[in-house]
Amino acid sequence: MKRRQVVKALAAGAAFYGPWKVNHVWAQAAQKKPLVIGLTMDASGQYGASGADERLGAMLAIREFNEKGGVLGRRIEALHMDTETTPATGSRVAERMITRNEAAFLIGGVHSGVANAISQVAQKYGTVYFNTNSSSPTESGKDCHRVKFVWDGNGTNFAHAIVKNAMKVNGRNWVLLTNDYVWGHNTSKAMRGIIEANGGKVVEELLVPQNTRDFTSYLLKLQQLRPNVIGTAVGGDDIKALRQQVVQTKLDRSYAWINNQQDWPDVYGLGPDAVFGVFGTTWYYRLDLPGVKEFVAKYQKTYPGVQIKVPGNVFHNGYMATRELLRCIEEAGSTNNLAVIKKLEGRRMSAADRLQHHDAWIDPNTHQCQQSIYMAAYNDKPAEPDDIFRIMSQVPPQEVADQDAPKACKLESYAQTPSYEQ
Amino acid sequence: MDWLANLLPHLLNGVSLGLLFALIALGFMLIVGVMEVINLAHGSLFALGAYTAIALITYKFNFYVAFLVAPLLVALVGMALELCLRRTYGKDALYGLLLTFGAALVIEEIIRLAWGSGEKQLMVPAELSGAMVVGGLIYAKYRLFASLAAIALIFALYLFLEKTPYGAMIKAGAHDSEMVRALGINLTRLRLFVFALGTALAAIAGIVLAPIWGVRPHMGVDAVVPAFLIIVLGGVGSFWGAVAGGLMVGIVVGVTGAYASEWSLLSMYLLLIALVTFRARGLAGRKTALEN
Numbered sequence: 001m002k003r004r005q006v007v008k009a010l011a012a013g014a015a016f017y018g019p020w021k022v023n024h025v026w027a028q029a030a031q032k033k034p035l036v037i038g039l040t041m042d043a044s045g046q047y048g049a050s051g052a053d054e055r056l057g058a059m060l061a062i063r064e065f066n067e068k069g070g071v072l073g074r075r076i077e078a079l080h081m082d083t084e085t086t087p088a089t090g091s092r093v094a095e096r097m098i099t100r101n102e103a104a105f106l107i108g109g110v111h112s113g114v115a116n117a118i119s120q121v122a123q124k125y126g127t128v129y130f131n132t133n134s135s136s137p138t139e140s141g142k143d144c145h146r147v148k149f150v151w152d153g154n155g156t157n158f159a160h161a162i163v164k165n166a167m168k169v170n171g172r173n174w175v176l177l178t179n180d181y182v183w184g185h186n187t188s189k190a191m192r193g194i195i196e197a198n199g200g201k202v203v204e205e206l207l208v209p210q211n212t213r214d215f216t217s218y219l220l221k222l223q224q225l226r227p228n229v230i231g232t233a234v235g236g237d238d239i240k241a242l243r244q245q246v247v248q249t250k251l252d253r254s255y256a257w258i259n260n261q262q263d264w265p266d267v268y269g270l271g272p273d274a275v276f277g278v279f280g281t282t283w284y285y286r287l288d289l290p291g292v293k294e295f296v297a298k299y300q301k302t303y304p305g306v307q308i309k310v311p312g313n314v315f316h317n318g319y320m321a322t323r324e325l326l327r328c329i330e331e332a333g334s335t336n337n338l339a340v341i342k343k344l345e346g347r348r349m350s351a352a353d354r355l356q357h358h359d360a361w362i363d364p365n366t367h368q369c370q371q372s373i374y375m376a377a378y379n380d381k382p383a384e385p386d387d388i389f390r391i392m393s394q395v396p397p398q399e400v401a402d403q404d405a406p407k408a409c410k411l412e413s414y415a416q417t418p419s420y421e422q
Numbered sequence: 423m424d425w426l427a428n429l430l431p432h433l434l435n436g437v438s439l440g441l442l443f444a445l446i447a448l449g450f451m452l453i454v455g456v457m458e459v460i461n462l463a464h465g466s467l468f469a470l471g472a473y474t475a476i477a478l479i480t481y482k483f484n485f486y487v488a489f490l491v492a493p494l495l496v497a498l499v500g501m502a503l504e505l506c507l508r509r510t511y512g513k514d515a516l517y518g519l520l521l522t523f524g525a526a527l528v529i530e531e532i533i534r535l536a537w538g539s540g541e542k543q544l545m546v547p548a549e550l551s552g553a554m555v556v557g558g559l560i561y562a563k564y565r566l567f568a569s570l571a572a573i574a575l576i577f578a579l580y581l582f583l584e585k586t587p588y589g590a591m592i593k594a595g596a597h598d599s600e601m602v603r604a605l606g607i608n609l610t611r612l613r614l615f616v617f618a619l620g621t622a623l624a625a626i627a628g629i630v631l632a633p634i635w636g637v638r639p640h641m642g643v644d645a646v647v648p649a650f651l652i653i654v655l656g657g658v659g660s661f662w663g664a665v666a667g668g669l670m671v672g673i674v675v676g677v678t679g680a681y682a683s684e685w686s687l688l689s690m691y692l693l694l695i696a697l698v699t700f701r702a703r704g705l706a707g708r709k710t711a712l713e714n
Contacts, residue, residue: 217679
C-alpha cells in the first residue's frame with residue numbers, strides 16, 4: 001500500500017470513528033450511575049394500606065426530581081420491597097437493599113417495630129434512613145439513631161394535643177385500648193402520663209394483640225367498666241375492624257372515644273358512621289392554606305386510578321420526607337451520608353412549604369420532625385363525599401413537644417457512624 | 423356471684439365466636455377429610471366469597487340474594503381448582519399443598535386487581551344492623567344473626583352428610599376411596615362435588631364474617647390459620663370434633679380477651695399445644711393402628 005493510501009485510510013477512519021469516540025466519552029460522562037433509594041414500605045400485613053399510601057408520596061417526590069434531571073445530575077431509581085409489617089422482614093429488606101442493591105438511602109416505615117429494626121441495620125452501615133410514618137415515642141427516644149430521621153408526630157405529641165381537652169370535656173375515668181406492640185405501648189404510656197398528671201385515672205388498660213379481628217369481648221368489657229373516656233392506640237387494619245364493630249353496637253354514641261392518631265388510609269372508605277370520636281392527625285386535604293388545592297390536584301393527576309381519591313397524612317409525610325432528602329443531597333452537593341445528616345439536623349421548613357399552619361423543624365437532638373398537630377372529628381357538614389374530617393384546632397409544635405425524648409435519645413457520634421458515598 | 427354475672431356475657435360471646443370459627447373450619451375439614459388435600463386456598467376463597475357478595479350488592483342485588491348466589495359462584499372457582507388438582511392425586515401431598523398455595527396467591531392478587539387493595543364494606547340490611555341490649559349489655563344484632571346462621575349451616579351440613587345418600591358417599595369416600603370406586607360410584611365426580619361444597623362453605627363463612635371483620639384482600643389469612651388449628655384440635659375428619667374445636671377456641675379467645683386480653687390470640691395456640699400434648703389425635707380423631 002502506498003503511503004498516500006495509508007494516510008487516506010487513516011483519515012477516513014478518523015473521520016468515521018472520531019465523532020463516535022467523542023460521543024461515547026460524552027455519553028459516559030452524562031450517564032452517571034443512578035442514585036438508588038430503597039423504599040422499605042409495607043405492602044401487606046396490618047399496615048399494608050398505609051405502606052402503599054406513603055409509597056405513592058415518596059414516588060411523587062422522586063418523579064418530580066427526575067423530571068428536573070434527577071439529583072446532582074443523577075437519575076433517581078426507587079427500589080421497593082415489601083416489609084410485610086414484620087420487623088424481621090424489615091431487617092432483611094434493609095440488609096439486602098444496602099448490601100446487594102447499593103441503596104444509598106432508605107425511606108419508609110409505619111409499624112414502629114419494623115422501623116426500629118430497619119434503623120438498626122441502617123446505623124450499622126451508616127445508611128441514612130427516614131422513618132416516614134411510625135409514631136412510637138421510642139423512635140425518637142431510646143431507639144433513636146444518628147442515621148434515622150422521624151417524620152411523623154409521635155404518640156406523646158398527639159396525647160398532648162388531645163388528652164387534656166378530652167378530660168375537661170368528658171371526664172377523668174379512662175380505659176385505654178392498646179395495640180400490643182411498641183407503638184401501642186408507648187403511646188398509651190404517654191396518654192396515661194398526661195391523664196394521671198392532670199388528676200385523671202386509668203381504670204384499666206386492655207391490650208389488643210396485633211391482627212385482632214373480633215373486638216366483641218373488648219366491647220363487652222368496656223361496658224362493664226363504664227369509663228368516661230375510651231382512649232385508643234390501635235392502628236392499621238385493627239382500628240378499621242374496631243371502628244366497624246363499635247358502629248355496629250352503637251357504642252360510639254354511649255362513650256367518648258379518643259383515638260391518639262388516625263391515619264387517613266385506616267379510615268378512608270369505611271363510611272361516615274365509622275368516623276367517630278376525636279383524633280389526631282398531621283395533615284388534612286382540605287386545610288385552608290395556599291398550595292393545598294394544587295397539591296391535591298397533583299395527587300389526583302398523578303394517581304387517577306387509586307382507591308384513595310385524595311391524599312392524606314400518610315401520603316403527605318411520605319412526600320415531604322422524600323422531597324426534603326433530595327433537597328438536602330442537592331444542598332450538600334454530595335451523597336455523603338454525614339454531609340446529608342448535617343444538612344438535616346436542625347433543618348427548618350416553612351409552614352407554606354409543608355402546607356401546614358406552623359413552621360416545622362428537625363430536632364437535632366432526637367431527629368424528629370417537629371410539626372403542627374391537628375385535632376379532628378367527624379365532619380357532619382361535608383363539602384364533598386371525601387370531606388369526612390372536621391379540623392377542630394391546630395396546635396403548634398412547641399406546645400406538644402415530647403419532653404422525654406431528648407432525655408432518652410442518645411445519638412451515636414459521627415465518628416461511630418460509618419461514612420459512605422454512593 | 424358478681425364474678426359469674428361478669429363472666430357470663432364473655433362465655434356467651436365465646437360460644438358465638440366459636441360457632442363462627444366452626445363455620446370457617448367445616449369447609450376446610452370436608453376437603454381434608456375426603457380429598458386428603460390441605461387446601462391452603464381456603465382463606466382466599468373465603469375472601470373471594472365476601473368480595474363476590476359485595477359485587478352482587480353493587481349490582482343492586484340485596485344482601486340475602488348475595489348470600490345465596492355468591493357461594494355458588496365461588497363454588498365454580500373451587501371446581502376449577504379441583505380440575506387443576508387432579509394431576510396431584512396419588513402423589514406426594516406436597517404437590518397438592520404447593521398447588522393450593524399458588525392458587526391462594528393467584529386468587530388474592532386477582533382480588534387486588536379487580537377490587538383494589540383498600541378496605542371494602544359489606545353492608546348488611548337495616549333489620550340486621552344496630553344493637554340490642556342483652557342482660558344490660560349492648561350486643562350487635564348482626565353478631566346474633568351470624569351465630570344463628572352458623573348454627574343453621576352446621577345442622578344443615580350435618581343432616582346432608584348423615585341423612586342423604588350423597589352424604590353417605592362422601593363419608594365413604596373419606597374412609598376408603600378405593601372401595602367406593604369399586605362399588606361403581608364416580609369418585610372423580612364425587613371429589614369435584616366435595617370441593618365445590620367445601621369452597622361454597624368457605625365463601626359463606628366469608629360473607630357472614632365480612633361485616634364483622636371488614637373486607638380486605640388478605641382477610642383469608644385470618645381465617646385459614648384458626649381453621650387449620652380447629653380441625654387438628656377437633657380431630658382431622660371429625661364433623662363434631664371440628665364444631666367442638668371451634669367452640670373451645672371461641673370460648674378461650676373470648677374469655678381471655680376480657681380478662682387477659684394480651685393473651686387472647688395466643689390462647690388458641692396454647693389450647694392446641696395443651697390438648698395435643700395429652701391427646702395427639704385431637705378431640706374426636708380416630709385411633710391409629712399404632713395406638714391400638
